[in-house]
Amino acid sequence: MYTKEASKMxxxxxxxxxxxxxxxHIYRxxxxxxxxxxxxxxxxxxxxxxxxxxxxxxxATIAELIGRHRVTVIRAIKRLINLGIIRKEIKYRPVTGGNGANMYVILPAADVTPSVLPRQEAEKPTEAKPEAPERKDEAVISQSKLKFLQNTYAAFKSAVNTFVSDRKLTSKLYGIYLAHTSYLKGVxxxxxxxxxxxxxxxxxxxATKRKAIRNLAGYYNGVLDRMLDRLFDARFEDLQA
Structure with missing residues (x-):
């Protein structure tokens, strides 16, 4: 929705x-x-x-992803802003009014300034030119993406069917997976x-063999979130090496 505006920021x-x-930022x-x-x-x-x-x-999305109350998230964001780690850009719905989702801009740390220069000036002159070649490849990219998504869903279906046959549950788990990983592609x-x-x-x-779990989708959401956190932490360790 705010792709162009986000790219300028x-x-x-x-x-x-x-x-x-x-x-x-975390170290300091x-x-x-x-x-x-x-x-x-x-x-x-x-x-x-x-x-x-x-x-x-x-x-609400942030609160759900980290499993904490909305008020806790608000306090955490305020702390990050006060420490100069992020900046919040409040967005309003153009038609209905009221607050929409916010844009959070992670600010550069002083010692990495040379590698994090703003992109606005570099992007402006070439904004209109790449459109034609990008649209040419659109169909090919879409077909490739569709095939990958079908294969991934099939893998999820197979994994769930190992334990229980439930198409609705499979779709829920797969939807949670897509929501968590959509922003990680390319990383x-x-x-x-x-x-x-x-x-x-x-x-x-x-885990269901050890204890009763009422909401399997919610439990999966927590497990996946923790595993992605560990993957993220491992990336930091690789950067430090």
């Missing part, structure tokens, strides 16, 4: 630059950052890879994301 040239800045402010603030920052960074540094999220390989999604399915059903 992008504060990083690459995802590696974004990750490097987040690592620096570790004594001032609460666990909730770190969780919120991780969620924002995971959703800020399409346009490096810019995340477009509702408060991690499709195979890596699919492997984590399927492993989260297995762990969810294995």
């Amino acid at each position: 992008a504060s990083f040239r690459s995802v590696d630059g974004l990750n490097g800045a987040i690592r620096t 402010n570790k004594s001032d950052l609460t666990p909730a603030a770190i969780e919120v920052l991780k969620v924002l960074s995971r959703h800020a890879v399409k346009t490096p540094g810019v995340a477009y999220l509702k408060l 991690y390989t499709a195979d890596t994301l699919q492997e984590i999604g399927l492993e989260a399915v297995r762990q969810t059903f294995i």
